[in-house]
Amino acid sequence: MRQIATAVSRWGLIAAALAMSPLSVGAAPNPAVPAAAAAGAASAAQDKAIAESLAEMLRDARTVISNNQDLINNPALGDKHLGGDRVLQAAVALYRKNTGVDPDAIDPNSREGRLLRAMMKAIVMVMADNQTTINEQGTGFKGFIPAVFGRLVAETFNGLAGNEAVIKVTAPPELVRNIKARPDAWERDVIKTKLLAPDWPKGQPFSADVTIDGRSAYRIAVPEYYRQSCLACHGSPKGEMDITGYPKEGQKVGDLGGVISITLFR
Numbered sequence: 001m002r003q004i005a006t007a008v009s010r011w012g013l014i015a016a017a018l019a020m021s022p023l024s025v026g027a028a029p030n031p032a033v034p035a036a037a038a039a040g041a042a043s044a045a046q047d048k049a050i051a052e053s054l055a056e057m058l059r060d061a062r063t064v065i066s067n068n069q070d071l072i073n074n075p076a077l078g079d080k081h082l083g084g085d086r087v088l089q090a091a092v093a094l095y096r097k098n099t100g101v102d103p104d105a106i107d108p109n110s111r112e113g114r115l116l117r118a119m120m121k122a123i124v125m126v127m128a129d130n131q132t133t134i135n136e137q138g139t140g141f142k143g144f145i146p147a148v149f150g151r152l153v154a155e156t157f158n159g160l161a162g163n164e165a166v167i168k169v170t171a172p173p174e175l176v177r178n179i180k181a182r183p184d185a186w187e188r189d190v191i192k193t194k195l196l197a198p199d200w201p202k203g204q205p206f207s208a209d210v211t212i213d214g215r216s217a218y219r220i221a222v223p224e225y226y227r228q229s230c231l232a233c234h235g236s237p238k239g240e241m242d243i244t245g246y247p248k249e250g251q252k253v254g255d256l257g258g259v260i261s262i263t264l265f266r
């Protein structure tokens with residue numbers, strides 16, 4: 001119940017931030033706030049809204065793969081009829097349900113619309129690329145799981161977004177399985193000093209304005225926690241091989257399992 005309330009209020013803020021254009025800030029100046037500071041706050045709020053929108057779409061698409069895992073793993077079936085359009089439609093439906101916003105209604109010429117559509121295109125492309133694997137008859141477990149799918153979507157998105165945005169799913173260093181997911185210095189520090197701090201509010205992202213190679217950027221780290229369903233692979237007994245061939249990490253429900261890390265260049 002508490003989680004639902006948090007989600008609703010978070011998305012309320014995001015919707016408000018998206019509605020707040022620099023123009024409307026200028027039109028209703030707060031005399032107590034210098035114009036530059038107000039514009040900066042507005043752009044940080046918009047960056048946050050865009051980043052959380054991208055994270056939401058990635059999470060929703062991963063959930064669709066998770067919901068179809070038994071179908072994907074079914075050795076008796078050939079064609080699973082689980083193509084890019086079907087996965088995208090289901091992800092968009094989840095996005096709508098979770099946020100109250102229709103992604104297709106977001107102006108494609110806006111920065112959010114452009115980046116969100118790149119994410120949606122990446123979802124379709126990854127599903128198209130993996131049809132042979134998914135439809136292989138006679139093989140049960142094919143290694144096509146939400147984490148792998150999510151990584152491929154992030155990599156594809158990064159190619160489409162050019163030098164405008166980067167998304168990556170990372171994790172606390174001792175939990176990282178795929179070398180490509182290793183946290184960089186900023187992510188390591190945020191995970192250690194913020195997201196893993198005993199008093200850090202569960203689920204709260206951490207964000208900051210940073211400079212990367214001389215470019216000004218907004219970075220945000222959105223925490224993700226293990227649920228019961230994750231523990232078949234990431235749970236106990238620690239060290240025992242999971243179905244994917246990695247040793248289990250001995251984690252528990254509620255432990256910080258990963259971080260969706262997003263960089264938006266300005």
Ligand code: HEC
Pocket residue numbers: 145147148151169170171175176177178179181224225226227229230231232233234242243244246257258259
């Ligand atoms: C079927 C086994 C399995 C299940 C279930 C599973 N994972 Fe994983 N997870 C993996 C594998 C394998 C990888 C490495 C994927 C890759 O190659 O990028 C991984 C990678 C990750 C990563 C990326 C960082 C890294 O270690 O490479 C995160 C974060 C993660 N898992 C969190 C979760 C969470 C949270 C859940 C539950 C919602 C979950 N996993 C469920 C097997 C699993």
